[in-house]
Amino acid sequence: MTQPTHYTITELAREFDVTPRAIRFYEDQGLLAPRREGANGLRRVYSPRDRTRLKLTLRGKRLGFTLSEIRTLLDLYDSPTGTTAQLRAFIDTIAAHREMLQRQLEDLNTTLSELTAYEEQGRALLAAGIDKRARRSKAA
Incomplete structure (x- = not known):
């Protein structure tokens, strides 16, 4: 089975059991960088890289890392x-x-x-x- 080339905010929220608001917050914090599509760029389109970064962000939070520490680790990962x-x-x-x-x-x-x-x-x-x-x- 091949991995999708993009994800919606709803798909990621469902997969990781988080709210779309939480995903938007991580985006505001610079942890995710979805592409924008549609009228006025209102529709967020997340790449497999964004999905991985969200997964690692949530894992980092469970381990007690701050968002700043998570950002540092993600930047190292990239x-x-x-x-x-x-x-x-x-x-x-x-x-x-x-x-x-x-x-x-x-x-x-x-x-x-x-x-x-x-x-x-x-x-x-x-x-x-x-x-x-x-x-x-x-x-x-």
């Missing part, structure tokens, strides 16, 4: 492959994102530990309160 500068920029972007995620993970682990301690304290207080009431009712 540039001639095999250049040392391209690979360094790619590695630098990935490393910076990994470091940010590592800091977030440490923060989350700290928060989870604190919440566990608070929960245990609350349960202990609750159990102590129930025990006191049970002893009072037996004494009466």
